[in-house]
Amino acid sequence: MSNGTDTNFVRGALAPERQAPVVTTGVVGLMRTRLFNSPTNILLTLISAVVLWLLLVPTIRFLFIDAVWQGSDRTACLAENAGHPVGACWPFIQAKFTQLIYGFYPEDQRWRANLTFALAVLLLAPLLVPKIPHKALNAALFFIAFPFLAFFLLHGGGLDGFAFYWIAELFGAAWTPSLTRFWFDFSITAAFVTMAMLWFGGGWPNGRRAALSSALTFAGIAVVIVALRLDQGGLPIVDTRQWGGLLVTLVVSVTGIVASMPVGIALALGRTSRIPLLRAFSVMFIEFWRGVPLITVLFFATYMLPLFLPGDFTIDALVRVLVGIALFAGAYNAEVIRGGLLAIPRGQREAANALGLSYWKTTGLIVLPQALRHVIPSLVNSFIALFKDTTLVLIVALFDLLGQLRATFADPVWATPTTLFTGFAFTGIIYWIGCFAMSRYSLFVERRLDPHRR
């Protein structure tokens, strides 16, 4: 056994593989190697245990043990009636639940909000599970078709016409809507767009897929029009001022997150572009929107913008807020994505160029997919921040989940010492579930993409 000491050594048999010497796995291993392996760690472990105990016990007592579960008004949640110190007053949440979810959305129309929620889940869930096929179709349905559908479902209202109508309106021509005109306009528009797709796709044999998907898209639009009776005025209009609660929180944050991505990507590409004008515009845009607080943006969108727009030109308050938030979040995303773009070696773009790929194909197929993978943690970070920041719409008189909660506190029927804590605990849990889900999903995506990385 003197290998290494002799100058002439030739290994005979290979050293056999052996088991790891001490217990380094399992609970015992964890305790021995991490928790109780030195005096300092023993001390830290004990202190942590005490802190956990002090935090967990009152929380569990408040939420479950001391909580009141049934009742019809404040009297159930008073200590003298319950016979013990009262924790969470859950009947309060039960009584205000619909208000917290839908705000003042009319009760007989709430099925529309439920249907929208269900559709969103139905379209989003398969998009998030990598194994389920047809991602392109799924993404098109969720990102393009769903927003329109959601608008007509939640807001209501119908359509007067299509291309003909819009052109007629552009030239100030008179147009009296009628059913026949509507469907005539629809068929002409569908035929025209389908022919255009065929032509752009490169004539008959090559463009037939594009033409077919266009025809199918219009068929889908027709089904939706018939189902929601958009040709006959659609569903009754529910003004966005009546929306509220979780509905507003979800509409604002999902729209903000989804719409801020293309804005961010476009600005990041603009800022790294070689065209000076484009670069200057992107820099100014990003620096302006990042330099202004979100509250200012919301105020401006709600109260100042109408002053600058021509008198007869009105945009819904919620839409203005959505645009403001999308641009604001887009500016932040742009800088995150730019960080990812800078992390891609120059050789990647060169190799794609050398193969003959154009700028856009190189960007879309090689640079962006890699850049976005690099910045998933930071992007999800800003999504989570945005999800919680949406509560700022409260200051422009839109009542999101938190705004709605504060409104419920004013109800004297439920005025008890713990109403406030119960409400905040409930909304806190909802926000936490949303944020934690995003965080875990991003971790899952990162792990899944891990083997692809160098």
Add this chain to the structure above:
Amino acid sequence: MAADPIIRIEKLNKWFGAFHVLRDIDLSVARRERIVICGPSGSGKSTLIRCINALEEFQEGTVTVDGIELGHNLKHVEEVRREIGMVFQSFNLFPHLTVLENCTLAPIWVRNMPQKEAEAAAMRYLERVRIPEQAHKYPGQISGGQQQRVAIARALTMNPKVMLFDEPTSALDPEMVKEVLDTIVDLANDGMTMLVVTHEMGFAREVADRVVFMDMGQVIETNAPDEFFSHPRHERTKLFLSQILR
């Protein structure tokens, strides 16, 4: 020199800022000709071949590839790039795509080839570089030598008329240099026109029709490999060869 060169470089001058990197380069490459470019680092070898497929811009002179003159016209640039395959020192495979996807990307997106057809073609090229069994792995999961062979296959999928190699073996472990050089030699024996920037003098001796020696952004000496190695004429060439051949 051939009457109908596939690449013709005339009075090529390039500056990086104020630094004159390429000075009055004249070089013609005949069809099926194999040229090795060597020289000390910083001599402009890589910059020269990167000018041929417009990865670098140049300020003066002309580069003509198969009758198309490179200029500011983007159409011409993309046309020329489709005719030229390039292999880089650092492989530059796309790490987020599998080996097979690396090889089908350009045929599908540049030549509009149907996916099935592109995959079949890509597999043929992967067999040619002798790694069809790695097709479904990601670049990060295979060795450097294998990565470089994938890079060669990827360039070949576009059916290039010319192949450019920019120090293809410089980033490889010594044990892997041979497998890559063997692949390039096979390609040369099949009649591919190629320009190879390399320090592998044995390779130059074996496959090159001509050796071009560069220094200070200029072509110092051009000669057949036998003459180049046995009777270098310029003082700088002699010095260079004495440094690298021991």
